[in-house]
Amino acid sequence: MFGPEFLAEHRPDGMVYFTDGDGPYNEAPPGVPVLWALTKDGPFRCPWGQQTRMK
Numbered sequence: 001m002f003g004p005e006f007l008a009e010h011r012p013d014g015m016v017y018f019t020d021g022d023g024p025y026n027e028a029p030p031g032v033p034v035l036w037a038l039t040k041d042g043p044f045r046c047p048w049g050q051q052t053r054m055k
Contacts (some may be wrong), residue, residue: 002030018054 002015007030014033021036021044034049044051 002026002032002034007032017049 029048
């Protein structure tokens, strides 16, 4: 999802990831700030990154 090749090539300052919260996530954070933009209610169990809920 946050592949080291992508991060090395693009060198982002952070990432915004739009998700319904049901998919997989990496066990370890990618080394840049991540904002999870969750598109539906329900639990999201990723232990890292910041979360926001879209209406």
